[in-house]
Amino acid sequence: xxxxxxxxxxxxxxxxxxxxxxxxxxxxxxxxxxxxxxxxxxxxxxxxxxxxxxxxxxxxxxxxxxxxxxxxxxxxxxxxxxxxxxxxxxxxxxxxxxxxxxxxxxxxxxxxxxxxxxxxxxxxxxxxxxxxxxxxxxxxxxxxxxxxxxxxxxxxxxxxxxxxxxxxxxxxxxxxxxxxxxxxxxxxxxxxxxxxxxxxxxxxxxxxxxxxxxxxxxxxxxxxxxxxxxxxxxxxxxxxxxxxxxxxxxxxxxxxxxxxxxxxxxxxxxxxxxxxxxxxxxxxxxxxxxxxxxxxxxxxxxxxxxxxxxxxxxxxxxxxxxxxxxxxxxxxxxxxxxxxxxxxxxxxxxxxxxxxx
Amino acid sequence: xxxxxxxxxxxxxxxxxxxxxxxxxxxxxxxxxxxxxxxxxxxxxxxxxxxxxxxxxxxxxxxxxxxxxxxxxxxxxxxxxxxxxxxxxxxxxxxxxxxxxxxxxxxxxxxxxxxxxxxxxxxxxxxxxxxxxxxxxxxxxxxxxxxxxxxxxxxxxxxxxxxxxxxxxxxxxxxxxxxxxxxxxxxxxxxxxxxxxxxxxxxxxxxxxxxxxxxxxxxxxxxxxxxxxxxxxxxxxxxxxxxxxxxxxxxxxxxxxxxxxxxxxxxxxxxxxxxxxxxxxxxxxxxxxxxxxxxxxxxxxxxxxxxxxx
Numbered sequence: 001x002x003x004x005x006x007x008x009x010x011x012x013x014x015x016x017x018x019x020x021x022x023x024x025x026x027x028x029x030x031x032x033x034x035x036x037x038x039x040x041x042x043x044x045x046x047x048x049x050x051x052x053x054x055x056x057x058x059x060x061x062x063x064x065x066x067x068x069x070x071x072x073x074x075x076x077x078x079x080x081x082x083x084x085x086x087x088x089x090x091x092x093x094x095x096x097x098x099x100x101x102x103x104x105x106x107x108x109x110x111x112x113x114x115x116x117x118x119x120x121x122x123x124x125x126x127x128x129x130x131x132x133x134x135x136x137x138x139x140x141x142x143x144x145x146x147x148x149x150x151x152x153x154x155x156x157x158x159x160x161x162x163x164x165x166x167x168x169x170x171x172x173x174x175x176x177x178x179x180x181x182x183x184x185x186x187x188x189x190x191x192x193x194x195x196x197x198x199x200x201x202x203x204x205x206x207x208x209x210x211x212x213x214x215x216x217x218x219x220x221x222x223x224x225x226x227x228x229x230x231x232x233x234x235x236x237x238x239x240x241x242x243x244x245x246x247x248x249x250x251x252x253x254x255x256x257x258x259x260x261x262x263x264x265x266x267x268x269x270x271x272x273x274x275x276x277x278x279x280x281x282x283x284x285x286x287x288x289x290x291x292x293x294x295x296x297x298x299x300x301x302x303x304x305x306x307x308x309x310x311x312x313x314x315x316x317x318x319x320x321x322x323x324x325x326x327x328x329x330x331x332x333x334x335x336x337x338x339x340x341x342x343x344x345x346x347x348x349x350x351x352x353x354x355x356x357x
Numbered sequence: 358x359x360x361x362x363x364x365x366x367x368x369x370x371x372x373x374x375x376x377x378x379x380x381x382x383x384x385x386x387x388x389x390x391x392x393x394x395x396x397x398x399x400x401x402x403x404x405x406x407x408x409x410x411x412x413x414x415x416x417x418x419x420x421x422x423x424x425x426x427x428x429x430x431x432x433x434x435x436x437x438x439x440x441x442x443x444x445x446x447x448x449x450x451x452x453x454x455x456x457x458x459x460x461x462x463x464x465x466x467x468x469x470x471x472x473x474x475x476x477x478x479x480x481x482x483x484x485x486x487x488x489x490x491x492x493x494x495x496x497x498x499x500x501x502x503x504x505x506x507x508x509x510x511x512x513x514x515x516x517x518x519x520x521x522x523x524x525x526x527x528x529x530x531x532x533x534x535x536x537x538x539x540x541x542x543x544x545x546x547x548x549x550x551x552x553x554x555x556x557x558x559x560x561x562x563x564x565x566x567x568x569x570x571x572x573x574x575x576x577x578x579x580x581x582x583x584x585x586x587x588x589x590x591x592x593x594x595x596x597x598x599x600x601x602x603x604x605x606x607x608x609x610x611x612x613x614x615x616x617x618x619x620x621x622x623x624x625x626x627x628x629x630x631x632x633x634x635x636x637x638x639x640x641x642x643x644x645x646x647x648x649x650x651x652x653x654x655x656x657x658x659x660x661x662x663x664x665x666x667x
Contacts, residue, residue: 038472087454104540145598147452151591152641163634278463284456290560321471326464331455334439338447 014350015343020289020300025336030326035320044172045318049325051271053160053306053315059313061195065267069276071204072259073242073283074290075211076252079302081144081185081292083248084228085139089150092157092255094247097124097260099164100270102179105264106169107184112204116186121261128252128257131157134305136249140242146249154280155199162273169271179271187268200262205298212294224248256280278326282308283328289336359363364499370623371503376577378615379514380405380569384593385600386517386606387565392526392597394558395538395660399455400440402590403462408433408570413581414473416483425483426510426551426571433567434560436462441559443543445552448664467583485579486510502516510576512569516564521604535559538658541665551665566590592644599623601656610647617643 032042053059073090080087087093100123106117135149162177169179175262188198196225215221226234227244263276286304290296384401391398398404399654415421415428436458443454472480486508497503525531536544537554545551573589574581592614599613600606621636 033467061373069387088456138645138649142649148591148595148598148648149645150400150646151588152595155488155588155641156638159638163632166634167632230463281456281460284453285460287455291461322469323468325458325463328464330457330461330464333460334443334449334454337443337453339458340445 002295019143027331036077048314048317049310061197067301069259070301074286076256077287080252092154093256095157097257100127103262105182105186109186124261129254131248132253136246198266200266373619382611383569385596387562391562401460403459404566405570408567409574412571427570437563
């Protein structure tokens with residue numbers, strides 16, 4: 001009995017890690033066909049894609065710089081997904097968070113970092129939460145599709161950023177459509193000297209741990225997951241679906257809002273039009289690749305960060321458009337989903353085989 | 358300000374409304390077939406993007422916009438085939454698959470755009486559809502200018518509305534589609550091949566979505582720009598909901614969105630002091646309002662979003 005159980009756990013672990021790895025490899029394989037079509041040697045290109053990062057500390061640290069907002073938007077998607085909701089609006093929630101963070105950074109950046117940085121963080125959380133509250137209320141009260149509403153809010157938030165940098169917060173010289181630099185005391189401290197790796201990465205890791213604890217170790221999280229797992233059953237046992245839908249989207253939005261904070265206070269130090277677009281969708285990719293589990297999300301985000309920085313190295317090295325990585329990313333999602341569907345069948349076969357031995 | 362009330366302004370506004378309605382209408386009709394059969398297709402955004410890009414590629418290499426449109430339809434079907442395989446055959450979550458299809462489309466189009474045309478400062482222009490004046494009808498005051506001096510794709514889009522209504526409510530095929538979307542198990546029991554019907558509907562949404570995208574690049578302009586669909590595929594999905602899954606309703610919803618878009622462009626041109634970004638938000642805000650509360654939820658196909666497993 002015990003042996004059986006151990007076999008099963010080892011099989012589980014094997015598949016949990018195996019399916020994503022196989023998906024990545026397969027996606028790279030399909031990507032190499034595209035490269036062959038445009039007459040590029042895939043081996044040469046992939047050499048840059050995979051090893052292009054590891055040339056120096058700065059490039060290695062860039063992987064984690066890229067991964068930071070992806071972790072946060074990935075957690076945002078995960079949190080809603082576990083309540084049975086699709087938050088496609090992490091991009092917009094991140095933009096809202098960024099607007100709030102830059103405003104606070106401009107206003108308080110001359111004060112002590114101990115005051116300024118937490119204020120920026122809180123502002124971004126509130127802004128992101130409001131962006132999650134809107135679809136939450138509309139879904140909870142009217143039953144409107146949170147998918148369409150969060151998508152539409154992405155576009156609205158994007159134009160809001162464009163407005164903010166164009167008019168009310170345009171830099172003092174008024175030259176570019178961007179804000180002034182926030183006060184230096186609002187800059188997030190760097191972890192590794194002479195790189196851009198800032199403590200936003202640590203904040204993302206802490207939030208990943210928090211999301212894990214909330215969802216799996218508290219009664220509150222149990223209720224949220226119950227709503228996602230079986231809404232009728234949850235309602236029957238006295239859990240308010242509406243309330244949990246709203247709370248879940250608010251927290252989800254807040255998590256994505258923090259991504260705006262880390263991007264502004266950690267990297268750009270000002271708000272720019274078109275900054276960090278599509279990070280919300282990278283987050284969805286990371287969430288699915290990581291099996292909507294915070295540990296998985298962190299791992300997958302780092303992998304995606306690696307692919308994206310590698311893509312830049314590839315573009316410089318072989319002159320192929322870096323966009324190939326977004327194709328590979330999309331293929332990875334499809335293949336992971338495909339693999340997860342096949343999983344029960346593979347599991348059954350593995351167990352039978354091992355029992356026979 | 359008196360500009361707004363002049364006849365020229367009105368004609369320009371209404372004529373632009375029709376043109377901006379068409380891509381949404383094509384995609385929304387496609388989305389309607391897919392949703393009526395039970396498949397939620399938010400991949401329409403990506404399908405349209407592929408259509409917009411491949412339409413330009415086709416027209417560029419053959420110098421014929423008809424070949425461009427054909428190529429766009431074929432490629433729309435191809436990308437929809439991936440979506441159909443994922444959602445109907447393997448029964449992966451439809452929303453997640455839709456997101457993946459959209460990401461794939463963004464990647465594929467921008468990659469091949471650069472691979473084929475390089476990084477250019479001047480946009481690549483191609484042969485695009487020209488407006489076709491319908492004799493007699495086009496000489497009717499105002500209406501003639503607004504409706505009967507458009508490209509042929511516009512006429513095709515509007516004719517598809519009654520055709521779709523006929524197919525859905527007067528043919529056994531239409532009945533099959535609606536049965537599969539409402540009650541797949543019952544459909545299966547009476548021998549309707551559920552997965553086959555759904556696959557065909559998704560492929561049809563690919564063809565129509567591709568055509569809608571192609572209208573953006575070859576009917577309105579004569580070029581492709583990254584992300585040029587900018588949410589119209591999602592707005593089309595909203596138009597399906599707002600139009601209560603019926604061709605007539607979808608036509609009206611698409612016209613509303615087309616008008617909203619035309620109105621914001623025209624207001625921008627009048628130089629009012631409203632920041633242009635707020636005007637640009639207008640169609641998206643309208644979409645949120647449209648899917649909230651105004652329409653009853655009762656008419657959604659009951660099996661929408663649920664994979665059918667025997």
